[in-house]
Amino acid sequence: MSTEVHYENGTLTVTRTFDAPREAVFEAWIETSKVEKWWGCSMTTAVKSEIEPKVGGKYNHLMTIQGAGEYPMVCKITAYEPPELLAYEDASPNPAIGEGAEPMRVTVNFISHGSQTEVRLVQENLPDNFSEMVKGGWTAAFGKLHDLLLGETAGA
Numbered sequence: 001m002s003t004e005v006h007y008e009n010g011t012l013t014v015t016r017t018f019d020a021p022r023e024a025v026f027e028a029w030i031e032t033s034k035v036e037k038w039w040g041c042s043m044t045t046a047v048k049s050e051i052e053p054k055v056g057g058k059y060n061h062l063m064t065i066q067g068a069g070e071y072p073m074v075c076k077i078t079a080y081e082p083p084e085l086l087a088y089e090d091a092s093p094n095p096a097i098g099e100g101a102e103p104m105r106v107t108v109n110f111i112s113h114g115s116q117t118e119v120r121l122v123q124e125n126l127p128d129n130f131s132e133m134v135k136g137g138w139t140a141a142f143g144k145l146h147d148l149l150l151g152e153t154a155g156a
Contacts, residue, residue, distance in 0.1 A: 003142040007131045012123040014138045020149040022112040025119060026083035028145060029108065035061070038144035041137035043067065055080050059088040075106075084110055101125070 003016040018025050028034045036047045039061055046064040051057070059075040079087035090103040102125040111118040119142070126134055 003139045005135050005139055007126070007135060010124065010126055010128070012121075012126050012131060012134060012138070014121040014123075014135075014142065015118065016142045016146070017113065017116050017118045018146060018149050019116055020153055021115060022110050022117045023083045024149065024152065025117040025145075026086070026110050028148060029086055030082075034148065038141055038148045039063065040141060040144075041065065041133075042140040044140075052077070053080060053082075078105070079107070086110075101127070 003014060006013045028038065030051055030053045032049045032051050035049045035051065039047045039049065040063045043066040044063045045066050048062045050060040052059075055077055057077045057080070059073075059077050061073045061075075063071045063073070065071055073090075075088040075090055077086070077088045079085050085108070087105065087107040089105040104126055105124045107122045107124075109120045111120065121138065123134065123138075
């Protein structure tokens with residue numbers, strides 16, 4: 001199964017169906033030890049996550065990216081409805097995007113299709129000049145998430 005990615009007018013939509021139950025896929029997004037195994041682009045060599053699974057909680061990730069150093073994401077959970085919905089937004093503006101920019105918001109829906117789960121991620125307020133990089137990052141991350149879930153299913 002492939003990852004479908006579409007970008008238009010500051011909104012990125014990423015969709016993929018995983019061969020795992022919705023609860024397991026949702027857990028892979030909120031359990032720190034699992035997130036640290038799949039989060040980040042293909043050049044990510046390490047991830048340190050801090051997650052407080054509740055509205056208003058932290059959803060922070062410090063990625064070490066080969067050749068680029070550390071890249072922090074400091075986010076706040078804005079919606080939390082296990083196992084159906086997770087949403088978060090930047091807690092502090094990214095200086096690379098520009099002062100006064102709207103915070104980027106990410107909404108992830110987990111849709112059950114029998115023993116499979118469709119994940120539909122929508123990232124809003126994404127500047128055009130970052131869209132290609134972020135598209136590649138989510139595509140790689142969803143591929144690593146697939147591998148993690150496949151390994152868990154095979155080990156079950």
